[in-house]
Structures are given as C-alpha cells and as structure tokens.
Amino acid sequence: MPADSQPLPTVWARPRRERREQPALSRAQIVSAALRLLDEEGVGALSMRRLGAVLNAGATSMYTHVANKDELIELVVDEVYGEVEVPSAAEAGGWREAVAGCARSMRATLLRHPWIASVQGEVGVAYLGPNVLRLWERVLAVLEEAGFELEAADRALNTVTAYVIGISTSEAAWLTTLARSGRGEQEWARALWPAAEAAVRDHPRLRVLYAARRDRDAGRARDEEFEDGLACVLDGVAARQAN
C-alpha cells in the first residue's frame, strides 16, 4: 500500500479549495468564532452545534470548510500563535532581550487563551501553521543576525520554547481549574491549605516551601518564577553561544 493512499490528518497538508465567490460561511469566520467561544466560555463550550448556533448556521455546515473538529482546533491554535510578538534585536537591545521579549509575549498569549492547555494533545503538528512558521523564522533571523549558526539558533529556540510552553501550559491548566471553581487564587489557596498541609507532612522541604509561599501574592510569584527560569535558560543559551 503506497504511503500517500490516505490523506494526512492535518490541515496543513490538505490543499485549500479555491473559492470564486464569498459564501455565507468562510473558514476565517468559523475560526474566529471558535476562538471567541473558547476564550469566553472555555474548552467545554466549543461544540460544533454551539459553533453553528453562534454563526447562525446548522450544526454540520462547518464541515464544508473544515474536515473535522481536530482540524478546526489546529487552525485556532495557529491563530493564537499569530498574536505572539517578536521584537527585533535593535528594538530590544540585543538578541537576549529580543528572545526574552518573545518568550514573555508567548507566555502572555498562552495565558490569555488558557484553554490551549486542554487541546495540546490534539495538535500533533502545530509547527506547520503559517503563523507559527512566521514566528519561528523571525526569531531565527534575530539569532542569526546576532552571530548564531543556524542550527545553534534552532536548538536554542527549541529549548526556550519548550521552557515557555511547559511553564505556561501548567499555569494555564491551573488557571482553568481555578476559573471553573469560581474562586480567586488566594481564596483557593486558603481553602486548599489544610489538605496541602496534610499532604506535605512527611516532606520537610516541601513543608518549608509551602509555608513560605502561603502569604505571597500568587500571581506575582508566578511572574517572578517565570522570569527567573527564563533568565536561567537564557544564561545557558548565552554560554553555549560563547563556548
């Protein structure tokens, strides 16, 4: 059986249909409505029926423009990555700050759309979306102009991105459960305190850390933690460039 006998399950491999006119429903409309739905009501609110209702369309009308729900999600995720900003090295004052700015923008974007943590598993080849490609290429350019070899730039970018995605999706998952519970961050922490205290009873180091964390502003703590880790990763990147 030849390898390409069945279509690849990703949007980016599917040829886009040429359209002569402007029909009622369009792919862009569908994607932006889905994005709005996800942002406003969370991942549980995105169903094809609901999306159809928002667009004054039937439940199955979207399937003309989008192969299935997974493909729709791929498109929405790429749309989100389109919001990430990449400052030039000149603007930011050096490649390090440019990459840091991109990392901050990426984290902010992911936290603005925290449902993204829930769809991470359905998006197998995020890196082929046009917005992701443009983003990647831009950062590569910044690094290359700063004297990185292309392969070294790619590795550095992969590392930083992995860090940002890891910390941001963890934060996003946390923020999602928080939002679902209807509590604030402090309020939740207080409610959880007894259970947490019991859980760390046999772990002296964690007990100390939890106690210290008790009175800190959780949001600010997360920001600082992100910055600290980012600085750490960038230190590593810088050290490897100098080698």
Place this chain on the structure above:
Amino acid sequence: MPADSQPLPTVWARPRRERREQPALSRAQIVSAALRLLDEEGVGALSMRRLGAVLNAGATSMYTHVANKDELIELVVDEVYGEVEVPSAAEAGGWREAVAGCARSMRATLLRHPWIASVQGEVGVAYLGPNVLRLWERVLAVLEEAGFELEAADRALNTVTAYVIGISTSEAAWLTTLARSGRGEQEWARALWPAAEAAVRDHPRLRVLYAARRDRDAGRARDEEFEDGLACVLDGVAARQAN
C-alpha cells in the same frame, strides 16, 4: 463454567470466599485498569463504560470510589509520575547528573504514556499527588545536599521541570497523532514533505533547516535535541548556583 462454581453447599454457605477471590472494586484497581486502557488504546478509549466493562462492573459503579472522570485522571497522572526515578547524587556522580537522570527518566515516562499530553488541561493541581510530592522532595534533597539554598533549589527544579514537560508533551502529542495515523515516523515525514516544502517557501532559514532534517533519523534527532536543551538548562542552573 469452572469446576469450582458447582452449587456445593459450602459455596452457597460462604459466598464471601468468592468475593475474596474476585474482590470488590477498589480505587487502586480502577486506577490501574484506567492506566492500562490509556496505554494500550489511547485517550479515546477511556470511557467510564469501557472501564466498567474491563473491570466486569457496571458503567456507574466507579463513582463510589472516584468523584468523576477528572478526578480519575488526576489519580492516573499521579500514578504515572510514580514511575519517575531520581538517582541520588552519589549514584549519578554529582547533582548535575542526578538532576539530568531524573529529567531523562521523566521524559521517558511521559513518552511511555503519551496520552498524558491530552489530559494536561484537566489536571489543575498535579503537584499535590503523593507520588509527585515524593518525587519533588527527593530532587530538592539532592540539590540541597549539593549546596543549594532551598528556594534556589525549588526555582531550579521548576525550571528544569518546565523544560522537560514542555518538550515531552510536544513530543507526546506528535507521537499520538503519528500512532493514530498508523504510519511510521519516516513514512509520515515523506508523505508530509511536499506540504512542508510549500509551507516554508517564504521562510529561507526554515527551508534550510527542513532540508537538513530530511534525511536524519527522527527519533534520534529528538533524543539529541532533548539532551542538548537539557544541557543548556543545566548550564544556566549551574551558573546561578555558582555566583
């Protein structure tokens, strides 16, 4: 029917023994059955009905041991983190290799259970599971014995963990789509090639990177990439300890 289910008086008088042989549902049983289901058939196969069938139980019988599906997933995820190994500094030869060993074990664990990328969004407070706590405490101990302040150790651990989670869940998502498509990694790359080539047409740096990647063994490339980024992050951590 087995021979020992004959209607002997003893059997009828003591049905308890039958119960002992096939004990009632327990939380541990449910979690381990769910884990097996997830590993063998992926995240789509885990439904309460299916799980009940596997356990020779009714669809809703699990709800006496587990509040809902999300809670079940929290339990399964903690179970998975229980597989991560933390070598001692003595075994590994220094804190750096101990942490690296833990990171490698963590990645291997996540890739052994790639469905974990799909449930990342439903697990808001993973860090309170007993296995996660034990794991965290152990690494903190390793770092503290190496001379880290407790807070510095916590920050370092957060950074490394974010990196490992970020890169591993991306890989896991990729492996999942791959498995669903029924193709091998090379085969997929070949099938995707035309689309990828078209997508990077306007991105010269990506074009170079993609072309270079074309003939490499994808699995080995991912391993190397992980090791490289890990070394980078650990360099940053080491630098911050020294200062």
Place this chain on the structure above:
DNA sequence: GGGACGGGCGTACGGTGTGCGATTGCGCCG
C-alpha cells in the same frame, strides 16, 4: 434552458459523563 455542482441543513446513529432510585449482599447488633 438545462444540467452539473457545491454549499447548507435536518436527521440519525452510536457514543459520552453522570444523576437518581432500586437492588443486593455483607456485617453488626439485639
């Protein structure tokens, strides 16, 4: 004018998580 065609939609099918009330069998108490 007629025919092909493509977008849109209604219906239907086989699934999902889980609330609820009935049932059942075990352990304890009288």
Place this chain on the structure above:
DNA sequence: CGGCGCAATCGCACACCGTACGCCCGTCCC
C-alpha cells in the same frame, strides 16, 4: 440466630457530543 442498616453496585434516563448521509436549492457553464 434473625433482622436491620448501610454501603456498594447496577439499570435506566437525560442531555449532549462528533459526524455520515441524503436532500434541497441557488448559481454558473454550456
């Protein structure tokens, strides 16, 4: 030893999901 309470289990039902399929209708090409 009889009866009772109670927790575990189950069957059913509900609302909702993704989406395959066939029908309708408006538009364009010949």
